[in-house]
Amino acid sequence: VSEGLGARRKAVFVLGQILRKRLTLEHAWDHSGAPLEPRDEGFARAIVQESLRRFGQLEALIRHCVPKSPPPHKAGATLEILIAATCELLFLNVAPHAAVDAANQLARDDAKSMHFKGLINAVLRRLSREGAELITQQDALRLNTPDWLWERWLAHYGEATTRAIAEAHLHPAPLDLSLKDNNDPCTDIEALQRLAPHALRVEASGRIEAIPGFAQGRWWIQDFAASLPARLFGDISDARVLDLCAAPGGKTAELAAQGARVTALDLSPARLERVRENLARLNLDAEIIAADIRDWKPSEPFPFVLLDAPCTATGTIRRHPDLALIKSPADIGICQSLQNELLDAAAEMVAPGGTLIYAVCSLEPEEGLWQIDDFLRRRSDFQRAPITRAEVGDPRLLSEDGDLRTLPCHWADKGGMDGFYAARLKRA
Numbered sequence: 001v002s003e004g005l006g007a008r009r010k011a012v013f014v015l016g017q018i019l020r021k022r023l024t025l026e027h028a029w030d031h032s033g034a035p036l037e038p039r040d041e042g043f044a045r046a047i048v049q050e051s052l053r054r055f056g057q058l059e060a061l062i063r064h065c066v067p068k069s070p071p072p073h074k075a076g077a078t079l080e081i082l083i084a085a086t087c088e089l090l091f092l093n094v095a096p097h098a099a100v101d102a103a104n105q106l107a108r109d110d111a112k113s114m115h116f117k118g119l120i121n122a123v124l125r126r127l128s129r130e131g132a133e134l135i136t137q138q139d140a141l142r143l144n145t146p147d148w149l150w151e152r153w154l155a156h157y158g159e160a161t162t163r164a165i166a167e168a169h170l171h172p173a174p175l176d177l178s179l180k181d182n183n184d185p186c187t188d189i190e191a192l193q194r195l196a197p198h199a200l201r202v203e204a205s206g207r208i209e210a211i212p213g214f215a216q217g218r219w220w221i222q223d224f225a226a227s228l229p230a231r232l233f234g235d236i237s238d239a240r241v242l243d244l245c246a247a248p249g250g251k252t253a254e255l256a257a258q259g260a261r262v263t264a265l266d267l268s269p270a271r272l273e274r275v276r277e278n279l280a281r282l283n284l285d286a287e288i289i290a291a292d293i294r295d296w297k298p299s300e301p302f303p304f305v306l307l308d309a310p311c312t313a314t315g316t317i318r319r320h321p322d323l324a325l326i327k328s329p330a331d332i333g334i335c336q337s338l339q340n341e342l343l344d345a346a347a348e349m350v351a352p353g354g355t356l357i358y359a360v361c362s363l364e365p366e367e368g369l370w371q372i373d374d375f376l377r378r379r380s381d382f383q384r385a386p387i388t389r390a391e392v393g394d395p396r397l398l399s400e401d402g403d404l405r406t407l408p409c410h411w412a413d414k415g416g417m418d419g420f421y422a423a424r425l426k427r428a
């Protein structure tokens with residue numbers, strides 16, 4: 001029973017922090033105590049991530065057995081113990097006795113959930129017998145997508161695409177490398193595929209540092225879709241480029257690797273430290289500025305400005321399954337008004353004739369298409385410069401207006417990509 005108990009205890013704690021306090025998975029992990037042995041740490045992560053991906057299904061299965069759930073203030077960690085153990089039983093192929101015994105032990109160790117030990121035991125024993133059959137009757141895609149997200153994606157993308165997005169969310173995202181040198185043959189790296197001259201998809205197992213070329217700074221980690229916005233300026237070799245909202249620096253590196261003279265600005269000094277570290281490893285250079293975009297004024301405007309605005313990040317749920325459960329419709333409104341202010345401030349930093357690229361990793365039109373439509377209504381001195389098929393290689397990644405609109409279900413046969421929106425605007 002004790003085997004893996006520490007991992008399960010950690011998983012239950014982290015799930016509780018996400019579900020009750022709406023902490024992000026990474027934040028919750030940082031507060032979950034000392035790291036365990038790598039194997040246990042990996043097991044705990046697998047439980048948490050799969051529980052989040054399959055949350056709707058797991059909740060429905062438990063509700064099937066216990067229609068009236070015990071009040072959370074009396075039940076302690078009962079719900080998390082049930083979610084995690086059901087996930088082990090039905091989605092992680094853990095032997096029933098191991099999952100059930102460990103859940104009983106965890107319940108016994110907790111002053112509140114110990115009173116629900118009988119219930120936990122009964123539910124898990126029943127699901128270990130009937131669960132596999134019950135799953136076949138579930139609409140997994142619908143159940144695992146929160147109602148508010150399902151409704152908005154249905155309205156904006158239609159049912160087939162919404163289902164395809166939900167399907168993509170069931171699988172972990174692959175690991176993509178952005179290459180510093182497009183001509184790097186990468187023959188020493190075990191690649192699944194070369195997605196573009198600058199992008200390689202690799203097997204996502206083991207330590208990142210062990211992938212050849214890490215110490216030499218030949219690549220950095222960045223989803224393929226995230227690498228695209230900074231590649232839409234055309235030739236920026238030796239040009240001055242302003243990278244707004246730059247940290248942790250994926251796009252800063254993308255710009256510097258194309259030969260630009262980059263000024264990277266971000267509000268967060270701590271996150272800018274990561275930009276510095278990343279650039280140092282890659283042997284790339286940028287001027288780094290800690291400031292709020294809304295207060296900062298450049299000494300002269302820039303011919304190229306990239307604004308990678310903070311957003312709800314609903315395009316990255318494959319990587320961050322916690323987002324589907326901790327975000328709410330109110331977050332869209334909050335992000336939308338901040339993006340609006342940042343766009344107006346960024347526009348002032350663009351030189352006449354210059355280019356502004358606006359990007360977000362959100363699937364929501366309020367943060368993407370509608371944000372830009374609003375901006376163009378306010379600012380008659382800016383016009384859309386549509387992105388062409390030749391620039392992204394696949395017309396499915398473009399909207400009718402010529403904006404970049406990638407979805408998690410795009411290139412599903414290759415492992416998908418994050419959902420990114422980007423618009424390219426020219427100042428008169």
Ligand SMILES: C[S@@+](CC[C@H](N)C(=O)[O-])C[C@H]1O[C@@H](n2cnc3c(N)ncnc32)[C@H](O)[C@@H]1O
Pocket residue numbers: 244245246247248249250251252265266267268271291292293294308309310311342
């Ligand atoms: C989506 S992330 C940027 C990711 C980054 N461009 C990359 O490719 O690695 C958004 C960033 O916006 C920054 N930010 C949020 N509000 C800001 C503001 N008012 N001024 C400057 N930076 C801000 C945050 O600190 C955060 O690092």
